[in-house]
Amino acid sequence: MSSELIQTRPRAHDVRTGDFSRDFVEEISRCQDEPKWMRERRLEAHDAYESLLMPHTADDDEWRRKVDMRTQDYWRRTKRNMRGFNVDDYTPVAFSASETPTSSGITKTRAESKEASSGVIAMVDGSPVESFLSKEIERKGVYFADLNTALKERPDFVRSCFMTKGVTTETQLRSGNIPLRNKFDALHGAFWQGGYLLHVPKGVVVEIPLRVFIALSESGRADLSHTIIVADADSKVTILEEQVSSDGGVAGFHCGAVELFAGQNANVTYVQVQRWNQQVWNFSTQRAIAGRDSRLCWVTGTLGSRLSKLNQTAALEGAGSNVQMLGLTFTHSRQHVDVSTAQEHIAPHTSSDLLYRTVLRDRSQTAWSGNIYVYPDGQHTDAYQKNDNLVLSDRAHADTLPGLEIQAHEVRCTHGATAGPIDKEQVFYLMSRGLSRSQAEKMIVDGFFEPVMDRIPLDSVRGELQDSITQKLTAAK
Amino acid sequence: MSDELVIDDLHVSVEDKPIIKGLNLRIKQGEIHALMGPNGSGKSTLSNALMGHPHYDVDKGTVTFNGAPILELEPNERARLGLFLAFQYPTAIPGVTMANFLRMAVSSVRSENSNGSETTELIPMREFRRELRGKMKQLGVDESFARRYLNDGFSGGEKKRAEILQLAMLEPKVAILDETDSGLDIDAVRIVGESVNQLIGPNLGVLIITHYPRLLNYIRPEYVHVLLDGRIVESGGWELAELLEEKGYDPIREKYGIAATVPDTDGEAEESSAFRG
Numbered sequence: 008m009s010s011e012l013i014q015t016r017p018r019a020h021d022v023r024t025g026d027f028s029r030d031f032v033e034e035i036s037r038c039q040d041e042p043k044w045m046r047e048r049r050l051e052a053h054d055a056y057e058s059l060l061m062p063h064t065a066d067d068d069e070w071r072r073k074v075d076m077r078t079q080d081y082w083r084r085t086k087r088n089m090r091g092f093n094v095d096d097y098t099p100v101a102f103s104a105s106e107t108p109t110s111s112g113i114t115k116t117r118a119e120s121k122e123a124s125s126g127v128i129a130m131v132d133g134s135p136v137e138s139f140l141s142k143e144i145e146r147k148g149v150y151f152a153d154l155n156t157a158l159k160e161r162p163d164f165v166r167s168c169f170m171t172k173g174v175t176t177e178t179q180l181r182s183g184n185i186p187l188r189n190k191f192d193a194l195h196g197a198f199w200q201g202g203y204l205l206h207v208p209k210g211v212v213v214e215i216p217l218r219v220f221i222a223l224s225e226s227g228r229a230d231l232s233h234t235i236i237v238a239d240a241d242s243k244v245t246i247l248e249e250q251v252s253s254d255g256g257v258a259g260f261h262c263g264a265v266e267l268f269a270g271q272n273a274n275v276t277y278v279q280v281q282r283w284n285q286q287v288w289n290f291s292t293q294r295a296i297a298g299r300d301s302r303l304c305w306v307t308g309t310l311g312s313r314l315s316k317l318n319q320t321a322a323l324e325g326a327g328s329n330v331q332m333l334g335l336t337f338t339h340s341r342q343h344v345d346v347s348t349a350q351e352h353i354a355p356h357t358s359s360d361l362l363y364r365t366v367l368r369d370r371s372q373t374a375w376s377g378n379i380y381v382y383p384d385g386q387h388t389d390a391y392q393k394n395d396n397l398v399l400s401d402r403a404h405a406d407t408l409p410g411l412e413i414q415a416h417e418v419r420c421t422h423g424a425t426a427g428p429i430d431k432e433q434v435f436y437l438m439s440r441g442l443s444r445s446q447a448e449k450m451i452v453d454g455f456f457e458p459v460m461d462r463i464p465l466d467s468v469r470g471e472l473q474d475s476i477t478q479k480l481t482a483a484k
Numbered sequence: 485m486s487d488e489l490v491i492d493d494l495h496v497s498v499e500d501k502p503i504i505k506g507l508n509l510r511i512k513q514g515e516i517h518a519l520m521g522p523n524g525s526g527k528s529t530l531s532n533a534l535m536g537h538p539h540y541d542v543d544k545g546t547v548t549f550n551g552a553p554i555l556e557l558e559p560n561e562r563a564r565l566g567l568f569l570a571f572q573y574p575t576a577i578p579g580v581t582m583a584n585f586l587r588m589a590v591s592s593v594r595s596e597n598s599n600g601s602e603t604t605e606l607i608p609m610r611e612f613r614r615e616l617r618g619k620m621k622q623l624g625v626d627e628s629f630a631r632r633y634l635n636d637g638f639s640g641g642e643k644k645r646a647e648i649l650q651l652a653m654l655e656p657k658v659a660i661l662d663e664t665d666s667g668l669d670i671d672a673v674r675i676v677g678e679s680v681n682q683l684i685g686p687n688l689g690v691l692i693i694t695h696y697p698r699l700l701n702y703i704r705p706e707y708v709h710v711l712l713d714g715r716i717v718e719s720g721g722w723e724l725a726e727l728l729e730e731k732g733y734d735p736i737r738e739k740y741g742i743a744a745t746v747p748d749t750d751g752e753a754e755e756s757s758a759f760r761g
Contacts, residue, residue: 012562280618435535435537435538437585439563439571440591440592442565442588443560446592451577454579
């Protein structure tokens with residue numbers, strides 16, 4: 008089905024590097040025969056895009072929490088490391104490609120994963136190359152398709168949830184009444200292409216995980232894929248999304264968005280593992296909305312990219328909802344990873360637990376700033392937040408900035424952060440038992456990630472992350 | 485031929501302060517030695533220097549194991565030769581289970597590959613589990629130990645028993661027990677002492693480093709040495725331990741004209757803080 012889709016798509020233009028114009032937005036929408044409302048949303052987003060400055064060129068930046076001056080230092084680093092980024096180097100839409108794109112990196116994993124998955128979607132440069140859903144799951148009413156297809160097949164459904172209440176171009180952070188607009192979100196809204204929609208209907212339990220591969224293959228491609236996951240009441244589902252790119256250090260640009268909706272009493276596990284190559288600029292805004300009594304386990308593995316800027320928000324809108332946010336980041340060489348998280352406790356009796364652990368090597372840099380927001384109605388909130396950094400090199404730098412904003416009085420909020428080098432006594436202890444220095448360090452790093460790994464519910468994901476960690480430990484600088 | 489640890493005229497300093505000042509000692513496989521000394525005499529400095537802690541500088545002297553000099557070797561190479569240190573303060577390593585760690589450690593010291601390379605082949609899981617279970621049973625260690633993170637949240641007694649379990653699994657030729665009785669109540673001392681007794685035999689040489697003679701009630705040494713101010717000043721048999729039990733270190737101090745260390749310049753405290761890094 009998917010290959011047909013690519014062939015029937017009109018090829019209206021050649022590759023237009025750096026064309027992020029309004030005309031092109033209209034052309035993309037027309038060529039894909041999109042509904043009028045989608046064209047209008049794209050154009051609206053494009054207006055926002057035009058009106059905003061690139062975060063790293065603006066004095067009054069979009070990403071820094073303006074109320075908090077402590078963020079300035081780390082923001083300066085991100086800004087400095089973004090200087091090499093120029094949006095004009097990239098081509099927004101991939102469907103002009105003359106042949107079906109491929110990416111060697113994902114073929115093998117895909118073939119293997121098909122055995123153990125309820126469904127698989129694989130995309131290269133925003134175009135689907137594989138789409139599979141087991142008959143059993145399909146019969147239960149689960150919808151799982153790339154987003155362009157979903158727009159044709161389920162236009163009303165997409166209309167109801169696409170950038171309306173999750174990620175929008177308007178406000179990212181409602182707390183403190185600070186509207187925060189992000190140029191990359193606007194760019195995404197105007198030029199999005201690819202991604203997928205997963206809809207799990209009421210009461211449906213998908214036991215075996217669904218898997219998604221999003222790949223970048225060619226130089227100069229932008230990937231603007233959009234993830235929408237809607238789990239209706241009493242449903243249960245696990246999704247593993249992997250972002251990969253061809254090796255060889257080809258430059259690329261990902262500007263993505265993730266919208267997660269957990270309905271009443273739904274149980275959702277969403278794992279995103281990012282393994283772009285070391286030349287990819289990675290920007291993503293992600294928002295989860297947790298309904299009444301829902302449970303969300305949200306795992307983010309960040310291993311690749313030249314520079315990453317993630318904005319992640321869990322909005323606990325339903326009473327009794329519970330969100331776990333787990334982060335595992337390992338940077339080396341000159342990688343830069345900047346993550347902002349928010350746990351928004353909007354309804355009463357909600358609980359959240361965040362644990363982000365980072366290991367840094369070489370001259371890499373990371374920044375994490377996280378906030379717990381408790382709204383006036385968020386009585387009996389129980390929120391926890393912890394960021395720990397293991398800095399393996401003198402030249403690596405980790406910034407960590409936990410924060411609380413509490414407007415309810417009956418709450419329990421705890422947070423903490425640590426950063427430090429590997430403990431020499433631990434190394435000596437392990438070496439005295441026969442382990443070599445590098446074996447000892449590897450064991451300490453593995454142990455450091457263990458509290459996150461321990462909570463990842465999939466053996467296969469743990470195994471793959473473990474392999475990546477081992478590779479990172481021995482990778483050349 | 486049995487293996488022998490030979491310490492010859494050893495001088496060790498910590499941050500340029502001399503602690504061990506010319507120490508001689510020979511320990512053969514199968515022998516049990518006790519090294520007794522008051523706080524600040526250099527007991528922990530000796531054990532750390534023998535194992536190769538980077539914080540301790542050897543200024544002079546040699547240490548050989550079965551004839552081969554070891555002072556230039558990394559700690560893991562010393563372990564592979566058959567040297568073992570049961571730490572006074574075992575370091576916690578969160579997230580690393582005892583079982584995973586021990587399997588790696590046992591595989592490393594038994595590996596044929598002499599350079600301690602990265603590609604240590606792990607001993608088969610079944611074989612390892614069987615062996616671990618056997619040793620745990622022998623030492624009366626609960627099997628849940630295997631799943632716990634290494635020394636993380638362990639009580640004082642549990643830490644020391646974990647050290648003895650490691651000793652049992654790694655099967656060294658010479659083991660140094662650095663104040664293994666410290667911080668333990670009398671029941672815990674008995675349990676640890678009995679555990680060590682189980683492991684003693686013709687293939688294990690033991691150096692028990694201790695301040696108090698009480699551990700020696702359970703592990704009876706053949707040789708007793710007294711360490712004062714960085715030197716072994718007296719060596720003898722069991723009667724020397726009995727003398728210390730009865731009269732303490734003061735008569736020996738007087739005999740050699742060494743003043744008791746003043747609390748605020750206490751070498752033990754300094755060693756301890758250095759040890760913590």
